[in-house]
Amino acid sequence: MGKIKFIIPCDEANHVxxxxxxxxxxxxxxxxxxxxxxxxxACREYTKNNSKLTKTIKKADVECLSTxxxxxxxxxxxxxxxxxxx
Amino acid sequence: MPDHKINPNKWIDLYSDYLxxxxxxxxNDREIAQDLVQETFxxxxxxxxxxxxxxxxxxxxxxxxxxxxxxHYRKINSNKGKAEVRINYNDAESEGDWLEERVSDxxxxxxxxxxxxxxxxxxxxxxxxxxxxxQAEVFKMKTILNYETEVICNELNxxxxxxxxxxxRARTAMADCLKxxxx
Numbered sequence: 001m002g003k004i005k006f007i008i009p010c011d012e013a014n015h016v017x018x019x020x021x022x023x024x025x026x027x028x029x030x031x032x033x034x035x036x037x038x039x040x041x042a043c044r045e046y047t048k049n050n051s052k053l054t055k056t057i058k059k060a061d062v063e064c065l066s067t068x069x070x071x072x073x074x075x076x077x078x079x080x081x082x083x084x085x086x
Numbered sequence: 087m088p089d090h091k092i093n094p095n096k097w098i099d100l101y102s103d104y105l106x107x108x109x110x111x112x113x114n115d116r117e118i119a120q121d122l123v124q125e126t127f128x129x130x131x132x133x134x135x136x137x138x139x140x141x142x143x144x145x146x147x148x149x150x151x152x153x154x155x156x157x158h159y160r161k162i163n164s165n166k167g168k169a170e171v172r173i174n175y176n177d178a179e180s181e182g183d184w185l186e187e188r189v190s191d192x193x194x195x196x197x198x199x200x201x202x203x204x205x206x207x208x209x210x211x212x213x214x215x216x217x218x219x220x221q222a223e224v225f226k227m228k229t230i231l232n233y234e235t236e237v238i239c240n241e242l243n244x245x246x247x248x249x250x251x252x253x254x255r256a257r258t259a260m261a262d263c264l265k266x267x268x269x
Contacts, residue, residue: 018254022228024235049261056268057229060206063110064103064230067241069120074098077127081094084131 008032013043021054090139092146094131099219101144102127103226104211105151111204112155122158126151144215206268213263217256224249225256 008016013036019025020033037044065073102123109119129150137146214222224242227233228249235246244252 014254015250018250018257021257022235046258049265050257053257053261053264054229056206056264057210060203060210062207062210062230063107063116064226065106065120065123066231067227067233070098070102073102073120073124073127076124077094077098077131080128080131084134 006032006035008036010036010040010043013037013040014046017043017047017050021050090142092134092137092139092143094127094134097127097130097143097147099223100215101147104144104215105147107207107211108148109151109155111207113158118158122151122154126154129154209264209268210260213260216263217259221252221256221259224252225260228253 013033016025016029016033020030025033033047037047105123105126106119109122110116113119113122126147130147133150137143141149214226217225224238224244227238227241228235233241235249238244239246239249
């Protein structure tokens, strides 16, 4: 039988946990994360805080400018900035 | 002695999202919010010599923005008629239904919720302001704008593993920063 890796190190567990926050983790990765969490207190703590962060940001409903809008804004701003500094 | 310096070259990178979020929670319209933020930056440029360095740049810009928001509401209110609430019924059938319509919607956000959300949003932006610029940028693109990993990597010219390292650092710092007051 080929060796299937069930055990992952902490840094990988945290990485999967980060991906889970954006729904980017695969099912198999999540299984491995959960096996890791059974015996690792530090990663349990990280996972807890990480999920709280996700929930908090969702609840706050914060907004920001899209990258393209910001670029447009910069262009306009630079025009005025040049006028002012001349 | 002035404690704070002014450097408009960095304004958009450092403050535009914060100002935008501040505005949109108060005017509820993306386009108007964008315009108000842009106007704030222009007004800031024009009155740069009045900056005394007593407050931080961000505080100073917010004070300009607040005036812009008030002006905005003043303007729409002076367009008489538009600000009035009108209930017109054209047919006899719906005429009697008005009482039910005035009952408050239980699924609507209460004023208190909105207020708390504003504060929470401000807290999040305060914490974002403490992150290194790059971390804040990547974190916002991934978490608030919900861009795909690929899109961000192309835009910023970084690899996916770079991105996840940055996200990890940003998330750890954000959780730490918000933990004291909000978790």
